Amino acid sequence: MRTVALLYHDVVHGEDFDSSGFPGGDANIYKLTRSRFESHLDALARVRSKFLITVDDGGVSAIDVIAPMLEERAMTGYFFIPTNWIDRPGFLSKDQVRQLRHRGHLIGSHSCSHPQRISRCSWDQMRDEWQRSIDVLTGILLEPVRMASVPGGFYSRRVAEAAALSGIRTLFTSEPVSSGSRVAGCAVAGRYMIRQSTSAQTAAALARRDALPCASQYMAWNTKKILKRAGGTAWLRFRKWALAESRPGSS
Numbered sequence: 725m726r727t728v729a730l731l732y733h734d735v736v737h738g739e740d741f742d743s744s745g746f747p748g749g750d751a752n753i754y755k756l757t758r759s760r761f762e763s764h765l766d767a768l769a770r771v772r773s774k775f776l777i778t779v780d781d782g783g784v785s786a787i788d789v790i791a792p793m794l795e796e797r798a799m800t801g802y803f804f805i806p807t808n809w810i811d812r813p814g815f816l817s818k819d820q821v822r823q824l825r826h827r828g829h830l831i832g833s834h835s836c837s838h839p840q841r842i843s844r845c846s847w848d849q850m851r852d853e854w855q856r857s858i859d860v861l862t863g864i865l866l867e868p869v870r871m872a873s874v875p876g877g878f879y880s881r882r883v884a885e886a887a888a889l890s891g892i893r894t895l896f897t898s899e900p901v902s903s904g905s906r907v908a909g910c911a912v913a914g915r916y917m918i919r920q921s922t923s924a925q926t927a928a929a930l931a932r933r934d935a936l937p938c939a940s941q942y943m944a945w946n947t948k949k950i951l952k953r954a955g956g957t958a959w960l961r962f963r964k965w966a967l968a969e970s971r972p973g974s975s
Contacts, residue, residue, distance in 0.1 A: 743814065753919055754917070756918070762793060765799070782815050840878075841878045847882065888908035894911045898917060900942045
């Protein structure tokens, strides 16, 4: 799979970052304001090479903000939904999931519970995360669901093998690459992460596969991957602490 995939999360009005999707500093660094997202889409509309816009976490902004802005530009979104969070405040309802699909967008699983480290779950837990989420989405949409994305960026071959056994045929990771691989009949594809700080110019450069921004994100991702593996749960605690310290007004 050579098509570039960009990874977005929620898009909010003003700076009300907790209004859609998972709340807190961990999640908010990946959320964009409406004006920033609009500038991204305007820049991406000028990109001639093929790319995908994927959206994780199933926040209500998918239907309220993101889908309408994509549709204004004749773009299609790939929305990945953690099914345990459907119908909760700040997240999509079952009817809104159906609406997204009826409007031409694509729907996939983002696991059931969105575990912090799915790659460290037991085999039975991994299988359950994928299978139950696929079953829920299939029941909502009344059609097979064959796509998914890995929550939290914690990918491993076993994660893909468990997904494949649940009928998933395309699995998106957070590894910033445009090349792909196959695991047990499942196509595994990377994505380039978009953060609050990502400029519209950088998003367009990633979509074009420009060498410098792609290489820069790849090197940063691999450094972070080493820290994740070495630190385990200590890495997650440190990250939460660092985000809290960086907030305005923290001492």
